[in-house]
Amino acid sequence: MTSRVIFPHKVLPYLLLVPQIAITLVFFYWPASQALRQSTLREDPFGLVTTFVGLGNFRQVLSDPDYIGSVQTTIIFSAATALIPMAIALVLAVMADKVIKGRGFYRTLMIWPYAVAPAIAGMLWLFLFNPTIGTFAYMLRRAGYDWDPLLNGNQAMLMIIMAAAWKQISYNFLFFVAGLQAIPKSLLEAAAVDGAREVKRFWTIVFPLLAPTSFFLLVVNTVYAFFDTFGIIHAVTSGGPGKATETLVYKVYNDGFVNLMLGSSAAQSVILMGIVIALTAIQFRYVERKVHYA
Amino acid sequence: MATVALKTVRKVYAGGMEAVKGIDLTVPDGALCVLVGPSGCGKSTLLRMIAGLEEISSGTIEIDGRVVNALEPAERDIAMVFQNYALYPHMSVYDNMAYGLRNRGTPKPEIERKVREAARMLELGSLLDRRPRQLSGGQRQRVAMGRAIVRDPKVFLFDEPLSNLDAKLRGQMRVEIRKLQRDLGVTSIYVTHDQLEAMTLADVLVVMNSGRIEQVGAPLDVYEEPATTFVASFIGAPPMNLLTPDHLSAVGAVLEGLLPADAVTVGIRPEDLGTVEAKSAEAGSAGLITFDVTIDVLEPVGAESYLYARVQDASVVVRLPGRAAVPETGKLKVAAPVDKLHFFDTHGKRVDPVPVAARRLG
Numbered sequence: 005m006t007s008r009v010i011f012p013h014k015v016l017p018y019l020l021l022v023p024q025i026a027i028t029l030v031f032f033y034w035p036a037s038q039a040l041r042q043s044t045l046r047e048d049p050f051g052l053v054t055t056f057v058g059l060g061n062f063r064q065v066l067s068d069p070d071y072i073g074s075v076q077t078t079i080i081f082s083a084a085t086a087l088i089p090m091a092i093a094l095v096l097a098v099m100a101d102k103v104i105k106g107r108g109f110y111r112t113l114m115i116w117p118y119a120v121a122p123a124i125a126g127m128l129w130l131f132l133f134n135p136t137i138g139t140f141a142y143m144l145r146r147a148g149y150d151w152d153p154l155l156n157g158n159q160a161m162l163m164i165i166m167a168a169a170w171k172q173i174s175y176n177f178l179f180f181v182a183g184l185q186a187i188p189k190s191l192l193e194a195a196a197v198d199g200a201r202e203v204k205r206f207w208t209i210v211f212p213l214l215a216p217t218s219f220f221l222l223v224v225n226t227v228y229a230f231f232d233t234f235g236i237i238h239a240v241t242s243g244g245p246g247k248a249t250e251t252l253v254y255k256v257y258n259d260g261f262v263n264l265m266l267g268s269s270a271a272q273s274v275i276l277m278g279i280v281i282a283l284t285a286i287q288f289r290y291v292e293r294k295v296h297y298a
Numbered sequence: 299m300a301t302v303a304l305k306t307v308r309k310v311y312a313g314g315m316e317a318v319k320g321i322d323l324t325v326p327d328g329a330l331c332v333l334v335g336p337s338g339c340g341k342s343t344l345l346r347m348i349a350g351l352e353e354i355s356s357g358t359i360e361i362d363g364r365v366v367n368a369l370e371p372a373e374r375d376i377a378m379v380f381q382n383y384a385l386y387p388h389m390s391v392y393d394n395m396a397y398g399l400r401n402r403g404t405p406k407p408e409i410e411r412k413v414r415e416a417a418r419m420l421e422l423g424s425l426l427d428r429r430p431r432q433l434s435g436g437q438r439q440r441v442a443m444g445r446a447i448v449r450d451p452k453v454f455l456f457d458e459p460l461s462n463l464d465a466k467l468r469g470q471m472r473v474e475i476r477k478l479q480r481d482l483g484v485t486s487i488y489v490t491h492d493q494l495e496a497m498t499l500a501d502v503l504v505v506m507n508s509g510r511i512e513q514v515g516a517p518l519d520v521y522e523e524p525a526t527t528f529v530a531s532f533i534g535a536p537p538m539n540l541l542t543p544d545h546l547s548a549v550g551a552v553l554e555g556l557l558p559a560d561a562v563t564v565g566i567r568p569e570d571l572g573t574v575e576a577k578s579a580e581a582g583s584a585g586l587i588t589f590d591v592t593i594d595v596l597e598p599v600g601a602e603s604y605l606y607a608r609v610q611d612a613s614v615v616v617r618l619p620g621r622a623a624v625p626e627t628g629k630l631k632v633a634a635p636v637d638k639l640h641f642f643d644t645h646g647k648r649v650d651p652v653p654v655a656a657r658r659l660g
Contacts, residue, residue, distance in 0.1 A: 193351050194384035198398035198445070199372040208397070212388045 036277065042270035061271035070247060071255070071272070078230070078251040081165060085229035088169040090221055093176030094214075098206070100177075101184045111181065118174035122235030129167035130240045153241070157248025160241045164249055167240060168233045176221050183217035184210070223287055230280060252276050300362030300375075300452035300485050301327050302348065307357035309343050309509075317343045319509035320357070325502060330479050330486045334496035335506035336532070341489045342457055344506075348487060349378050349455050362452055372401070377446035378455040382462065383438045385430040391417075391441050392426040398449045409448075416444040419478070436467045443475070447482070454479070454486040460495065472498060493533050497521065505529045527646040530565050536604060536615040538565045538640065545609050551589040558641050558649045565640035568604070568617035573624070574633040581635035584654075588633040591616070596626050605630075 046057045065071050100110050117125070132140045135152045144151040153160040187210060195205045234253050237243060243250035243258060250258065256276065260269025302325040309318035318340040325331040333341040346352040348359055350371035358365050366374045377398070385394050392413055399409045417423045420440045430438055439459065446454055459475070460468045476499055479486050490496055496503055497517045505512045505520065505528070513525040524530035530538040541564050543553055553564075571577075574588055591607035591614055598621060605616040605624060616632055624630055641649040 188382070188384065190380050190382055190384040191386060193349075193371075194378070194380060194445075195386075195397070196351070196371045197349060197376060197378045198449075199401035200397075201370075201372065204401065209386060215388075 039270045039273050039277075042266055043274045044267075045270075046267040057267065061267045062275070065268055065271050065275065070250075073247060074250050074252055074255045077161070077247075077249065078253075081161065081168075081233075081249070081251055082226060082229035084165045085168045085172065085233060086222060086225035088165070089172040089176045089225060090218065092169070093173045093221075094180050094218075096173070097177050097180035097184055098210075100181060114177050115174050117171055118178075120171060122168075122171065122232060123239045125171045126164070126167050126236035126239035129163060129170070129236075133163050153245075155245055157245055160245055160249050164233070164237055164240050167236045168229065171236070172225060172228055176225070179217050179221055180214065183214045187213050219287070219291055222291065223284060226283060226287070227280065230276075252279075301325065301360075302331075302453055302485060302487065303360040304344075304348075305358045305360075307344070307347065307359060308355045309340070309347060309352060310355040317509055318347070318355075321511055323504060323511065323514065325485055325487060328483045328485055329501040330476070330488060330499055331502040331504060332488045332490060332496040332500035333504045333506055334490055334493060334532075335512075337491055338508075339506045340509040341491075341506050345455055345457055345487060345489045348453075349376055350374050375452045376455055377449045377451040377453075378457065379442045379446050379459045381458040383430075383442040383459075385438055385441055385445075387430055389429075390426065391422060391428050391430070391433070391444075394430065394441055395444045395448050398445065402449075412448045412450075413444075416447045419447070420444050435463050436471065439463060439471055443478070447478070452485065454484050456486065456488040456490075458490055459488075461490070461492070468495075475499065493535065497533065503533075505532060507532075523648065524565070524640065525648050527563055527565070527642045530640060530642070534567060536568050536617065538567050539571070539612075539614045540565050540642075541609060541612050541614070545612050546587070546589055549589040549591070549609050551587045553587065556587070556636060556639070556652055558652055560643040561641035561649045562644050563642040563646070565642060566634045567638065568615040570634050570638040571614070571616040571632050572618060572634075574631055576619075577633040577635060581633075581637075584635050584637040586633045586635060587639070588631055590629050591632055593625065593627055593630055596622065596624065598622070607632075 043061055044056060044058055045054050046061065047054045096114060100107070100114065103110055120128070130138075132138050133144075133151070133153060135141050135145075135154055141151050150156075151159060153163045191209055191213075192205055195209050200208060230251075231253055233251070234257065237249055237251060237254050238257075241249040243254045252272065253276065256269050256272045259265045259272065302323075304321050304323045307318060307321045308316065310316050321344060323331075333344060335341050343352060347354050348361075350366065350369060350373075354367050358367055360366065361374060361376070386397065389397065395413045395416060396409050399412060404412075413426075414423075417426055420443060422437070422440055422444060425433065425437060425441075430441065433441065439462075442459065456475070460471050463471060472495055475488075488499060490499075500517050502514065503517045503520050504514050507528050513520055513529045520529060521533055524533060524538070527540055531540060542562065543557055543564060546553060546564060557564075572580075574586070577586055589609065591605075591609055593605060593607050594613075595606045597604040597606065602620065603618045603622040605618055605622065607614045607616065607630070614632075618624065637651070639651065641651060643649050
């Protein structure tokens with residue numbers, strides 16, 4: 005039973021909402037509407053002539069093989085960046101849950117990477133794996149592996165996935181630890197008495213009960229992989245080599261602010277917005293059904 | 299079907315706290331043994347050690363002649379009903395009951411048969427598809443019982459299973475548990491802090507206090523001959539009145555020849571106290587002691603009335619039948635049959651009363 009707070013004043017609730025609404029209007033609706041408008045226009049590089057082209061920009065973007073390639077890149081990158089941190093964080097959280105001495109210390113250490121800015125995280129990994137100066141790159145080459153992310157697109161992709169996933173592990177870890185703590189100990193004891201060994205207990209009791217947490221993280225990680233990884237890609241590969249690591253978001257930036265094709269860039273961002281809305285809707289519609297909220 | 303034998307079982311926690319201090323106990327095959335005591339007396343810890351959820355610091359626990367100290371809970375062939383039921387929230391009632399059987403690789407048709415059978419016994423048949431959160435407290439309790447029954451274990455363990463239910467449902471479930479346990483004939487160990495539950499359920503009553511067993515016996519034997527002042531005051535409601543001989547003498551009781559040599563405490567059950575008329579009829583040839591009490595409060599509860607009174611600085615409860623015709627303030631002369639008195643020494647241990655023959659001589 006949550007008791008509702010009743011405001012005696014009629015205007016006050018609206019006044020309290022104003023800052024939030026203002027921020028949403030200025031930083032979301034206004035740019036979004038600008039993007040919608042821009043996506044129907046074509047502008048010359050100097051910003052002197054603007055012509056209305058209707059859906060022309062969209063037609064052009066969707067028939068561009070580079071764009072289709074970027075969609076594939078994004079799918080691979082996002083799926084890996086959303087799922088890898090979840091898997092690693094879950095393993096770490098389960099192990100951290102068993103630590104008794106120095107539990108707080110481990111947890112604090114685990115959370116640190118989250119405080120690192122994306123560009124910095126990218127630079128860290130770039131240094132470690134830079135073919136000329138990187139420590140790991142040196143070890144890899146010494147081990148006989150031909151490591152060169154500056155030329156090999158797959159290796160470049162691997163590198164940004166690692167950087168992006170590494171940074172997101174902390175966040176996922178934090179939520180899994182909280183999720184694990186919320187599972188009553190007596191449930192695991194009951195399962196133990198019921199004849200389930202540790203591994204079985206994990207898959208039949210712990211994992212299903214973590215489903216709400218996992219689902220939440222899936223949504224958050226997907227959004228992270230789409231938008232918040234721009235800094236990493238920009239710092240580490242700038243979308244290269246070739247266009248091997250050019251995700252949709254990076255392409256929006258590149259076409260708009262580097263190549264100055266504002267109309268095409270706006271059309272891409274509108275498509276991107278559609279994709280993310282659709283993806284989140286699908287996640288809530290289908291994945292959430294299988295989630296049990298205790 | 300199994301006997302459970304505990305031999306000098308101890309539990310010492312990492313911090314040095316000794317929760318269980320050397321318990322020797324044998325629960326005979328098919329018996330319902332109730333561990334009762336105040337919170338923190340070690341009864342739950344002891345049960346969890348039998349279940350395998352706590353490590354045993356020293357001593358041995360045997361189930362059916364097999365030492366189980368080193369065995370996982372799963373290997374001990376036990377089933378446990380938890381205080382908060384510990385039902386798996388993401389599984390249906392059916393799956394909750396089937397879980398233990400599936401883990402043991404029971405064939406599907408047999409699981410189906412056993413779950414249906416248990417559901418029938420517990421009247422859960424129509425609820426098998428529900429999730430635990432869609433059930434009432436009493437129904438959850440039944441599912442927890444069902445989960446234990448389907449497994450057909452050697453021993454049932456109950457950890458305060460009724461403490462989350464309301465008073466009426468608790469009484470009802472108590473009767474059901476007793477009936478079920480009799481029908482199945484499975485050795486059971488039941489932990490509770492409720493002395494009424496303990497008295498009504500137990501074949502073997504074990505009263506525990508600060509990690510030790512105070513007394514083991516049939517419930518009525520424990521009630522009639524409490525081994526210590528702790529048991530005397532824990533078992534029975536309202537509890538036994540414990541007074542010193544000095545208190546009693548000061549208000550006119552004549553104890554000459556009745557008091558055993560070591561006795562420093564005299565115990566009188568509230569129902570053994572009464573008005574002089576009522577008690578002289580009851581006592582017969584054994585004789586009475588009589589003394590004055592100062593009345594504090596009279597509490598009529600219907601079938602009987604509780605009179606709360608004082609003897610000097612000690613409080614006394616008198617249980618009077620029906621609507622007591624006694625004044626609500628002032629003094630009252632009360633009596634107790636001599637053969638209903640209990641005596642305890644300086645360590646709180648029971649002392650035998652002076653034999654009747656010796657009493658006459660005195």
